[in-house]
Amino acid sequence: MSHLLSIDSLSRDDIDHLMRVAAKMEPVAQRRKVTRVLEGAVLGNLFFEASTRTRVSFHTAFSRLGGSVCDTTGFTFSSMAKGESLYDTSRVMAGYCDAIVMRHPDQGSVAEFASATHVPVINAGDGPGEHPSQALLDFYTIEKEFARQGKALKGAHVLMTGDLKYGRTVHSLIKLLSLYAPMRITLVAPPGLEMPQHLIDRVSKQGLDVEVCANLNNDFSDVDVVYTTRIQKERFTAEMSEGFNLSRDYTVHKAFLDQHCNQSTIVMHPLPRDSRPDANDLDVDLNGDPRLAIFRQTDNGIPVRMAIFATLLKVEDQIEKDLRDVKW
Numbered sequence: 001m002s003h004l005l006s007i008d009s010l011s012r013d014d015i016d017h018l019m020r021v022a023a024k025m026e027p028v029a030q031r032r033k034v035t036r037v038l039e040g041a042v043l044g045n046l047f048f049e050a051s052t053r054t055r056v057s058f059h060t061a062f063s064r065l066g067g068s069v070c071d072t073t074g075f076t077f078s079s080m081a082k083g084e085s086l087y088d089t090s091r092v093m094a095g096y097c098d099a100i101v102m103r104h105p106d107q108g109s110v111a112e113f114a115s116a117t118h119v120p121v122i123n124a125g126d127g128p129g130e131h132p133s134q135a136l137l138d139f140y141t142i143e144k145e146f147a148r149q150g151k152a153l154k155g156a157h158v159l160m161t162g163d164l165k166y167g168r169t170v171h172s173l174i175k176l177l178s179l180y181a182p183m184r185i186t187l188v189a190p191p192g193l194e195m196p197q198h199l200i201d202r203v204s205k206q207g208l209d210v211e212v213c214a215n216l217n218n219d220f221s222d223v224d225v226v227y228t229t230r231i232q233k234e235r236f237t238a239e240m241s242e243g244f245n246l247s248r249d250y251t252v253h254k255a256f257l258d259q260h261c262n263q264s265t266i267v268m269h270p271l272p273r274d275s276r277p278d279a280n281d282l283d284v285d286l287n288g289d290p291r292l293a294i295f296r297q298t299d300n301g302i303p304v305r306m307a308i309f310a311t312l313l314k315v316e317d318q319i320e321k322d323l324r325d326v327k328w
């Protein structure tokens with residue numbers, strides 16, 4: 001692959017390969033082993049929208065491979081504030097950087113940026129479009145959690161809930177999971193925030209068994225993964241914002257998990273979760289419950305993003321050699 005813009009560019013073999021490379025990166029991510037394979041390389045980490053995890057974990061992943069990082073956060077710290085186009089910015093950054101990670105509020109903008117450069121570009125979220133590296137780390141987490149529980153991926157049941165319209169992580173994840181069909185997917189979204197029908201049609205054709213439920217008041221006792229997302233009010237139109245309050249009927253909390261799911265159901269969330277009292281996002285009453293996988297999920301961001309860099313920058317063999325040669 002030359003860029004990572006969408007799950008569309010990845011085959012099942014590509015994803016399996018990235019998962020294997022990520023597993024090899026674990027000791028480097030945890031600083032038990034060292035490689036300086038990207039020494040001298042520079043990452044342009046361009047975030048035109050807020051981020052904590054994606055920005056910092058890409059930065060950390062590149063740094064722990066020996067590279068250095070140049071961060072730009074927000075439009076005001078870039079010459080885009082003076083009207084510079086994506087095309088010109090891309091051409092300029094390509095002269096300075098060996099890889100570029102970019103988040104932007106407009107769907108399609110990262111692909112437009114990438115089309116102007118030969119330097120590998122990673123889509124770190126383009127508006128309500130996609131967030132492919134998040135889907136890869138989500139899948140890595142599911143595989144790891146299933147391995148720990150002795151569960152098979154084939155035929156697994158994933159419940160996706162929350163803002164499925166604007167949540168770019170679920171758009172990427174459902175496409176990714178369709179490569180691993182047969183699987184069951186249940187979708188629960190508040191009215192107006194449903195998964196786009198074209199995505200449901202597409203993944204159904206690819207073999208996912210997709211069911212839409214109106215709310216969480218159902219029997220989900222055979223669900224293996226509850227994947228919940230924040231309501232992305234920042235993407236609402238003015239009419240949608242007017243009086244919108246998420247009913248607690250759509251909130252994942254301990255009583256929901258105890259009464260509707262089972263003891264091995266894991267709970268995932270791409271984060272951030274909205275902690276404001278009226279947000280009704282994933283409840284903190286699950287903090288400390290081993291079924292809550294959200295911080296194991298965030299930790300997995302480092303090895304998976306290292307694997308993405310290793311693959312895009314074609315340094316996997318050198319890393320293998322470094323890790324083999326070093327005596328511990």
Ligand code: CP
Nearest residue numbers: 051052053054270271
């Ligand atoms: N999951 C995710 O994209 O988080 P950030 O917005 O903090 O990067």
